[in-house]
Amino acid sequence: MDDFLAMGGYATYVWSSYAIFVVGLLIDYLAPRWRNRRIISELHGRFARQKKKTETAT
Amino acid sequence: MTPTRKRRLIMIGAILIAAAAATTLIVLALQQNMTYLFTPSEILAGKVPDGARFRIGGMVKQGSVERGQSLTVAFVVTDGDGDMRVEYNGILPDLFRDNQSVIATGSMQGNHFLATEVLAKHDENYVPRDVAEAMSKAHRKHDVPVEADKPTP
């Protein structure tokens, strides 16, 4: 196991590359989810306001 | 296809062809100035202006590496046709060894090259250690010259 983690003396280089890869994918996965959530709640609010307006008008 | 779309298609096509042509011309023009490195025989042929800082590229000649005091090292870079002695004082990359492609930056000093940086170029071959050993053994057995650069079959 220690041998595996040591990566033949190149541990810092190999593991930091893999870390960058994983972080990159994680950001790529989360960013659109956050945006999706934000936009849905935004639209939800807007539609709710519109509904209220039409109800009070009638 | 409607006429407007056809017009747009022709426009985009023309612009793309123009961009491609322009890039090709730029690339061809740069070809002369974009010399990343010179080989020893090019230097011996006098293609490098005097006193210029440039890069030399080639293989480390087998058995030519002389290590001096502390980090001083001298070796011969060859491209098969010409040899050039390179002197360097600094840390060498891990891949530096006999028959390895190297690229050194520096300038000519007399008839040898004084390097300020030495980089190792690795080839595009990836071979497990035991396979590489078995291959070089087989090569030696059949009197094939052993080279680190031999492509994997």
Next chain:
Amino acid sequence: MNTLSLWFHKFGSPPTFYRLSRLLCPWLFAAACLIGAVGLYAGLVLAPADYQQSDAYRIIFIHVPCAWMSLFAYIFMAANAFIAVVWRIKISEILAMTSAPVGAMFTAVTLLTGAIWGKPMWGTWWTWDARLTSELVLLFLYLGVIGLYSAIEDRRQAARAASFLGLIGIVNVPIVHFSVNWWNTLHQGSTVRLLGPSRIDASMLWPLLLMALATHIWFFASVLARSRTSVLEQESGKEWVREIVQAQGVRHG
């Protein structure tokens, strides 16, 4: 209208696109993660060490798939940009614009892991050779497309302007690919070739191909996930969006 464009119009209709991508996304992400996990295990544990570079070469299993994706994403973006500029199909505009950030991410990872690989092997983090420089230009092209898209107010006009920029940038793609053949570079030539034998042992090649497959699937998953949100945003006046938002908004609060 022929059957192909008829099919395109059906798939390209925003509500169908939204439902389909919502259905596909989780499966694509799961497949990418699963295949990627097998690929990483194979690359880090099963594949033997290289004869020259020992274990440092294992960076190849992420560097090379990401580098392939940086070009693949650009070609996908440019193809959609072409349709967007000529036919002005909304979905193509959206697909072109959402593939830019994913491609930029892969390009950035390629450059960073390449630098980390270059330090121990070549002896330098960076050099201005043709391959490294053209890959950096590729990143700037992606950033230019993203920047232009966010700089213009009207979403559709912004998409078409940025598409146009991306379309012209396609000339850089062959330069990145062939730079190692056209010029003397510090970067080595291509290892995996479509024509002729690859210059990598089979025990190292299959983890690499698995990783390439995983990143391709990931790309499509991410582009669909992003496009779904953009469709919702741009169609916000439509009735079908209202229905979806009201069904989902309750859950999200």
